[in-house]
Amino acid sequence: MKHNPFITNGLSIGFGLLFLFSLVGQAFSGLAYYNEQQVASKLDEIGLLQYVTSSSFVVDVAENWQSEYLQFTLLIVLAVWLVQKGSPESKEIEKRGQQSDKEQLVGQFAKPDSPKWAKAGGWRTAVFANxxxxxxxxxxxxxxxxxxxxxxxxxxxxxxxxxxxxxxWTEYLGSPEFWNRTLQNWQSEFLAVWSMVILAVYLRQRASPESKAVGMPHDSTGASN
Amino acid sequence: MVRRRSCTRAPVVSAAVVLGILALTGCTSLNPGTEEATTTAQEFHSAVATGDGATACNLLAPSAVEDLEDGAAGACADELLQLVIPGASEVTESKAYGTNAQVLMDQDTVFLTRSGDTWKVTAAGCTRQGERPYDCEVEGN
Structure with missing residues (x-):
């Protein structure tokens, strides 16, 4: 059955809009705050374009981006080997590690509708697999x-x-300012992942793929709705 | 269920690349370069050297003028010319970041801030104090 593309792309559209609204909100609130400081210093206020291309706006955006992408990168990669009994964020305990080509449907085990590079073998499959x-x-x-x-x-x-x-710049890389900005973002991301991994063992969100089915036992690992 | 991850990552990657290029090239509208700041610092020192207090005061940031006048409106030029500001004409190095700049001269260090399209001097006659802020003859808050 063919669905409306707004339904089949609901998650990416929804989060894409949330991202844009948040970024625009950050730009306007950041500009207002910046201009408050300019007025306090008896200096001219600046416009939106000037603000969104300023270093203060770019660093505020980038420091949050890097920590989010670090969080997901580590979760994606470490979850190959690290498992958590009972967590829907983890695969089954016995499946830790890279798994076999048969389990991963690559090379000769690829299906007719598998992506091309999954079938190709060699470096292309190795790159695509990661x-x-x-x-x-x-x-x-x-x-x-x-x-x-x-x-x-x-x-x-x-x-x-x-x-x-x-x-x-090189002095800045070793400065408390740089590492304070970096680590204050990292700690919150790691806490969020840790909470999700553990809380999802014992708590449920009915019908969410991020949760086990409501009736699944607490020690059921790798299950999802 | 086969989950197709099509091109939803492309806009994120593009945005990151654009953001990166903007930041790495310093191609931001708040980083207008150092030439104008250098010119302003030289004009300020030239005005002070020739005793043209009015022109020098016009190149100062409002906070620096207020600090000099200390409540006596219009006293900027007289107050400024009474200060011992080392004569400087040669620029050795200029740095501009965002709305602030520093111009290192042969006998002085000048700090400036950008207001609208022009640079204004926030501090001059400055002596380096190590890690602490420079000690300046003219200094806006």
Missing amino acids: SLGLVMGAIFVASWLVQSVAGFSAFAESQLANLQDPGT
Whole structure:
């Protein structure tokens, strides 16, 4: 049966809109806050375009992006080997590790409708078999790099406002400011994953694929709705 | 169930790349470069050196003018010329980040802030104090 594409893409559309609304909200609230400080210093207010291309906006966006992509990259990759008894975020205890080609439907075990690179074998299958972690990891690294560059620019700007030397980017990489921004985001992401992994053992959300079925036993691992 | 992950990742990747390029190239509208800041710092020092207090005060940020006048409106030029600001003309290095800039000159370090389309001097006659803020003759809050 053919469904309306708005239904079959509901999750990506829904979260895409939530992302856009949040980003726009961040831009306007950030601009208002920035201009409050400008007015307090008797300086001209700036416009939206100027603000969204400023280092202070870019670093605020990038520092949150990098931690989210790190969270998902680690969850995707570590869950290959680490398991959690009873958690729907984990696969079955016996399935930890890379699993066989037969279980993963690659090479000669690929199905007719398997992706091309799953059938291809060699480096293409090896790349495709790790593509989700690789792409998520690459976005994490890129976002963290952007955070470091924009963060340095914003830090240097505040240093100059305080009549201090701005320093260099490499000095900034070892600064408490950079690591404080980084680690305060990482700790919250890791806590969220840890909570999800553990709470989902004992708690349920009816009909959510992130939960086991309501009646599933607590020690049932790898089950989902 | 076979879950097809089509092109939903593409916009995220594109956005990250655009954001990265913007930040890495320093191609932001709040990083207008250092040339204008350098010119303003030189004009300020030139005005002070020739005793043109009015022109020098026009190049100061409002907070620096207020600090100089200390409630006596219009006293900026006289107050400024009474200060001991080392004469400087050669620029050795300029740095601009966002709305702030620092111009290192042969005998002075000048700090500036961007207001609208122009740079304004927030501090001049500054002496380095190590990690602590520079000690400046002219200094806006």
